[in-house]
Amino acid sequence: MLTATSASDIAKDIYTIMLGGKEMEQITHLVASEGNYEKSTLINAKMNDTSKSGIDILDCFSDAINRLKAQPFRSFSIDQPIKTNEELTVSFSYVRNLPGKNRLIDSEERSVKIKIRKRDANNVSIDIRHASSFDAKNALELLDKIVSPIDDNTNDSDVNLSHVNLGILTDKNRVAFFDKLSVHTFNAWRLKTITSITVQRGTWADDENEAEEIIDDSDPTGTLAGINQAVLNGSGLRSNSFVQSSLEQGYIISAMKYRYECTKEAGEFIVGISSRSKDLRVDIEKSYCDEDGKLYIQPFPRSQQDEIIQLFQNAANSVFLELCDEQQHALNPIK
Numbered sequence: 001m002l003t004a005t006s007a008s009d010i011a012k013d014i015y016t017i018m019l020g021g022k023e024m025e026q027i028t029h030l031v032a033s034e035g036n037y038e039k040s041t042l043i044n045a046k047m048n049d050t051s052k053s054g055i056d057i058l059d060c061f062s063d064a065i066n067r068l069k070a071q072p073f074r075s076f077s078i079d080q081p082i083k084t085n086e087e088l089t090v091s092f093s094y095v096r097n098l099p100g101k102n103r104l105i106d107s108e109e110r111s112v113k114i115k116i117r118k119r120d121a122n123n124v125s126i127d128i129r130h131a132s133s134f135d136a137k138n139a140l141e142l143l144d145k146i147v148s149p150i151d152d153n154t155n156d157s158d159v160n161l162s163h164v165n166l167g168i169l170t171d172k173n174r175v176a177f178f179d180k181l182s183v184h185t186f187n188a189w190r191l192k193t194i195t196s197i198t199v200q201r202g203t204w205a206d207d208e209n210e211a212e213e214i215i216d217d218s219d220p221t222g223t224l225a226g227i228n229q230a231v232l233n234g235s236g237l238r239s240n241s242f243v244q245s246s247l248e249q250g251y252i253i254s255a256m257k258y259r260y261e262c263t264k265e266a267g268e269f270i271v272g273i274s275s276r277s278k279d280l281r282v283d284i285e286k287s288y289c290d291e292d293g294k295l296y297i298q299p300f301p302r303s304q305q306d307e308i309i310q311l312f313q314n315a316a317n318s319v320f321l322e323l324c325d326e327q328q329h330a331l332n333p334i335k
Contacts, residue, residue: 035131036299037283037284037286037287037305038129038284038302038306038308038309039129039130039131039132039281039283039284040128040129040130040282040283040313041127041130041140041279041281042125042164042279042281042282042316042317043125043128043140043279043280044119044124044125044126044161044162044163044164044317045057045116045123045124045126045147045159045160045161046123046162047060047121047122047123047159047160048157048160055158056121057118057122057123058083058088058116058124059083060159061088061116062081062083064158064159065078065081065090066081067150068142068145075094076094076138076142077093077094078090078091078092079091086117086118087115087116087117087118088115088116089113089114089116090113090114090116091111091112091113092111092112092114092139092142093109093110093111093112094109094110094138095107095109096108096110096134110131110134110135110138112128112130112135112136112138112139113128113129114126114127114128114142114143115127115129125313125314125317126143126161128140136279136281140279143161144161147159147161163278163279164279164280165275165278165280166275166280167275168324169320169323169324169327171247173323173327174253175237175238175253176323177319177320177323178237178253178256178273179231179236179237179238180322181258181273181315181316182194182258184315184319186260186311186315187263188262188264189262189269190261190263191232191258191259191260192259192261192268193228194224194228194257194258195216195217195224195258195270196214196215196216196217196224196257196272197215197216197224197227197243197255197256197257198212198213198215198254198256198274199212199213199215199243199246199252199253200251200252200254201250201251212254213246213251216257223242226240226241226242227240227243230243237253254274254275254276255273255274255275256272256273256274257271257273257285258270258271258272266289266295267287267295267300268287268288268295269285269286269287269288269300270286271283271284271285271308271312272284272285273316280316282312282316284305284308287299287300287305
């Protein structure tokens with residue numbers, strides 16, 4: 001310490017004394033844990049056709065949230081919503097019971113953030129940030145309460161939720177959704193590879209998948225390499241024999257994980273796009289930062305993760321709505 005020329009030199013020399021190997025391993029696991037990666041669920045909402053014109057859709061949500069805050073005997077706590085011209089943010093917390101746990105830890109307080117972003121005067125996208133699917137379920141229940149009619153004697157409400165449900169797409173368009181998302185271009189990132197594809201037997205109405213097959217980097221058959229080739233050369237998922245065989249056997253694609261490389265700085269990340277039940281999830285799975293020419297697992301800053309989540313949600317939403325419009329026009333062609 002007496003001969004060190006800088007604080008960084010001191011840190012390098014003494015951290016193994018102050019913190020042993022076991023402590024350093026624990027710290028590393030905490031930094032790289034899944035809890036440090038952003039998880040999200042995406043749904044949409046639109047003004048009811050019977051609503052009065054000229055009403056700001058964000059004001060509708062803000063008023064409804066404040067009415068809910070004023071109700072007694074709530075099982076959750078809602079913070080004051082923060083509104084700008086284009087976005088409304090609200091956080092809520094609740095206590096989750098943990099059956100079978102020690103009495104000292106038989107419950108835990110959970111917090112969820114909801115961001116409502118205006119797409120146009122009558123439509124918004126709702127971005128639910130959560131740590132687990134249980135949190136997302138509670139957030140969706142809260143949103144149902146928020147958009148429920150004020151008067152119990154009427155079924156009309158100012159706003160209706162519209163789920164990003166891949167299950168309403170045709171078989172062809174369910175595959176096209178992931179194909180179109182794969183070729184979507186971003187300014188700061190470039191698709192490098194597909195790291196995983198999940199196929200399941202059944203429909204998206206199933207919350208639990210009884211028959212699910214995940215093909216990832218550990219698959220010894222080389223199936224993922226063929227899927228990568230099909231996606232990256234633009235021929236599409238249906239041209240791959242594994243995907244084609246799975247579809248013929250009644251499977252659907254329920255999730256894909258994409259690995260992107262940053263074009264403006266050294267770094268990479270894996271983003272997962274998945275559909276469970278009737279909602280779409282966009283999750284940061286892992287990220288890598290450059291150090292001395294090598295990539296190491298390290299969570300991106302929250303602001304950077306937030307940017308990735310938002311842009312992928314926008315892309316997924318655009319592809320989904322485009323496919324819905326195509327289906328609608330096919331059923332009701334303009335004469």
